[in-house]
């Protein structure tokens with residue numbers, strides 16, 4: 001059994017996939033997240049009786065390894081196929097999509113697979129890691145590269161020591177924590193651009209009279225809209241999510257919430273012809289990666305520190321899961337970290 005201690009910062013799908021695989025290989029893993037719940041950008045917001053997935057909308061599956069994971073999630077009842085009608089929508093003109101795509105969603109909300117993975121892991125929530133402290137190796141210590149301790153906004157210096165730290169968080173946030181510790185990982189972070197997304201979540205008293213459940217919107221400030229209440233296991237209240245394009249979001253990133261809200265509500269009315277009865281907006285500052293890559297993860301073997309996440313592959317649930325899983329497999333193959 002491998003008793004190496006690994007800290008994973010970020011309980012999104014990449015961090016959880018990495019943790020689950022490492023635990024299987026006998027590592028002692030602790031996951032930390034600043035939020036109230038797990039799932040990161042696979043999240044759902046509840047507003048009294050209605051709610052909506054306001055990050056990832058659905059996911060698709062290409063790789064066999066992720067397909068095996070999907071089967072486990074389906075068997076556990078936390079994922080189902082979403083068979084809603086998805087179209088292309090351009091100023092009132094609806095065009096069916098040519099390609100048949102199998103889409104899946106978490107049930108009852110998008111965060112369900114993350115919650116399922118977290119059940120068997122040691123996850124500490126409401127723990128915002130603000131600094132990583134490296135202790136040089138003690139004379140005669142088994143660990144030749146020293147150990148790590150974490151500082152959290154809520155709890156100060158955490159008592160546990162770790163042999164390796166994984167940053168499973170978006171690149172700009174990872175860069176802050178990497179600080180002076182690793183030029184290699186800082187350079188990796190500098191190479192990627194993450195784009196924002198302004199999102200509108202809307203509740204409507206009366207069902208929208210549109211002939212689809214999800215649409216790739218063309219030539220508009222929104223690039224995607226979906227009837228969230230059409231997804232399996234959701235509350236019956238008519239709720240919609242509309243996501244602004246990366247270009248529009250970037251152009252309007254400095255707007256206040258109130259200013260953005262006005263424009264998003266106007267945009268929704270223009271598209272659908274109706275006013276939202278209740279609504280919420282959210283800015284995802286690091287929504288998605290600009291240019292996909294095949295990197296998967298980067299490991300600084302000297303510092304015993306690594307990065308994974310969608311931004312090292314592509315901004316999909318599958319891409320994030322594959323990245324975390326690949327890093328865990330690499331660390332497991334290397335065996336005991338103090339022999340690196």
Ligand SMILES: Cc1cc2nc3c(=O)[nH]c(=O)nc-3n(C[C@H](O)[C@H](O)[C@H](O)COP(=O)(O)OP(=O)(O)OC[C@H]3O[C@@H](n4cnc5c(N)ncnc54)[C@H](O)[C@@H]3O)c2cc1C
Pocket residue numbers: 009010011012013014015032033034035038039040041042054055056057058059060127128129130168169170173197199243284286287288308309310311314315316317318319320
């Ligand atoms: C608006 C939007 C729409 C999307 N639509 C789709 C889609 O339809 N299909 C699809 O497949 N994908 C979609 N995606 C992409 C998908 O959600 C992401 O690629 C994936 O969820 C990223 O997972 P991750 O683990 O890499 O990162 P994240 O999910 O971002 O997880 C990182 C975690 O780290 C935590 N964290 C950050 N900093 C710290 C810190 N200092 N201390 C502690 N914790 C910290 C965060 O709270 C978060 O939980 C969408 C994303 C967005 C934002």
